[in-house]
Amino acid sequence: MDIAYYPGCSLKQTSGIYDQQSVKVFKALGINLKEIDDWNCCGATSAGKYDDFLAIAMPARNIGIAENEGFDEIIIPCSACYSRTLVAQARINDDAVLKDEINADIEKKIDGSLKVSSILEVFLPLVESGELKKKATRKLKQLKPVCYYGCMLTRFSYNVAVPDNVENPQGMEKVLKALGIKAIDWNCKTDCCGASAAVNDSDTSLNLMARIMNDALARGANCMVTTCPMCQLNMDAYQEAYCEKHGISERLPVYFITEIVGMALGMGADELLIDTHITPSTELIEASDKELEKV
């Protein structure tokens, strides 16, 4: 099965591993991610603070490209890109004048019928069909993860249909369960890591991240799993900083969902580029494998 794929700027730069993992993991599951041609930046959370028209027009152009390439569904693994594109589409479908205005100047006209899917919305049908469980050959015995959703998978700047429970989403838990991993329940699954505040208001952001980390540790988690490249980068790359600031001695790997699925499918930590995390993240996987050898 082919599906349109919008990586976004982050997945082509600092979170390049998420791009490579997504393509690899879905291919192993029989889904080909087809990167749409000449896509542009979605504007992320910054565009809404700069100009409201741009915040719609930027992601809108990408919808037109995917639709004109003949796709009826697009997968957007980055939470910010997903949120912005979903909102742009809803805004355009609710406002015919705005839609005409944007369509007047773009080559690939927008129809507005494209299904905009997060990475979880593409994984979940494979959970329901039993396909994921069937292909998951490797048991990851040592993982005690908390699922970290962040803000942008369930809360939106505009009234859109949210595909999961807003306060207590379960999509990631369902994916992990199909792989034989039991996620730990916790308080901070939809809390904010501060996103760009890590750069422009680091005091605020480090406090938010430490609160998330403290709850994960208090619940006995030994790793976090996320679908958002911003959450992953912040929780991983700033881990020394926020732990040091708040006197936290433990450190936790922060995995992309694609890393957990990929490993369960039998891929190696090196193949999935997990050694490129800032916080050491391969030991837990090696421990899992050793545990299995013992049995």
Add this chain to the structure above:
Amino acid sequence: MTATVYDFQPVAAQTLVEEVVARSGQPLTACYQCRRCAAGCPVGEETGYVTPDRLIRMIALGDRDQALNNALVWQCVSCFTCGTRCPNDIQTARITETLKKMAKEKHLEPLKPKVANFHDAFVKSGLRWGRVNEMEFMGFYELKNFLKDLKAGNFKAVYDEMMTQAKLGLDMFKHKRLHFGFLSAKGRGEIKRLFKKYKARKAA
């Protein structure tokens, strides 16, 4: 920190409320001050007395000066928790975004200049090339911060920022996470044209 008394200005209140409602699309007059937003605000501890309900109150009372420049406007992380929980569907994060833009149009000095510089540099990079180049945009962002700090003679701020970014950059480099290629979209002219036409229409 103590709570500030807001200045009620009946005439100013009407124009301010109308402007914010129209631009943000948020029905802020429906607010009945239940403070569910304040209870869930993750930056509530950082912004002192300015919580989403207080911000709405400032606008409703017509206190334009405070509404345009307070800790919440500049420290709101746009997590959308307040609006998701609001019984009256008021998305206050859209209001803080609107107030940022209004403050900029009035050439007010932002309470957190780095926040303003960041979003500016990000969108401009996205517009310039069609895709955001992280290195380029971070360069522009830091340059703006440095110039401001240097002008103010604040050398320590420049040094601290350089050290923080250098440490992060080195960490990322060591782990092969930095990308030195260059991204662009050929169709970026379409977005630029749309934006130009839109601005011209708004000005007319």
